[in-house]
Amino acid sequence: MKKLGILIATLSLLGCNTSSESEVESAEAGLALTDVTLEGKVGTGRWYTRAQVERGRETFERYCAACHGANAEATPNWRTLDANGNYPPPPLNGTAHAWHHPLAVLSMVIEEGGEPLGGVMPAWGDTLSEAEIVDVIASFQSYWPDEIYQLWLERERASRGLTP
Template structure:
């Protein structure tokens, strides 16, 4: 019986520590220029498999309603909708998202589309920097290798000029 109580106490303490870490990460500010572009094991891209998994969860809860469950959007995303606006573009590498550097992708999610002429709502008051970076990792994970490589070259070039 004592073993059960000790095990329960240790597990509870571990869960508490994990929750404190998550709470600390929620307020963490992430400067995209500090994110290493070196390929990570399991993705061979700048992000880890864990970031993709977390990002797909956040994307599914917050972004999929407009951008599609797998970032595929709608078939008519290039046509103006009845409201006079273009529908949300796909983020799976088939539209223009890959042209944008990491800091612009983050900024558009935080501030919404208005600063770049769009209508996407701002998510910075609902998503932490960590969640936003994870969301970017999630939709970039759908990008074909050639699209990702083109984005990476642009990102590296841009960072080299700063």
């Protein structure tokens, strides 16, 4: 009888763990920038989950890929001024300067566009929710090599006043 009680208690806990995983996934779907922690998540080892990357890739494909490339690789001559005197969209895959910026700046540029910084990227704040912006950042950061991600993580921690 005692073993049956332990078995029932164990199964109950397993049931709770399964539902809490779905609750985590549901909560993460509406994750605001201020809710982002830097703890490595299971499956990625980074601040974001695979589900965030997948949602972000769908959004990226719809709104960003036309300029930044399907895999965030941008255009071959992104460092050369175009006919209008503007730089083309840079790659976001870790080969340009995006990794130098903390999440708050990346989010701001997506939300407000590039104009406040002298660029021409359109603002997406009226189109994308904060959670969608967080997911888009997760999607392009997923292309970053581990070395670049670790360098970014150090900068992100410093921008938050966290010690390494």
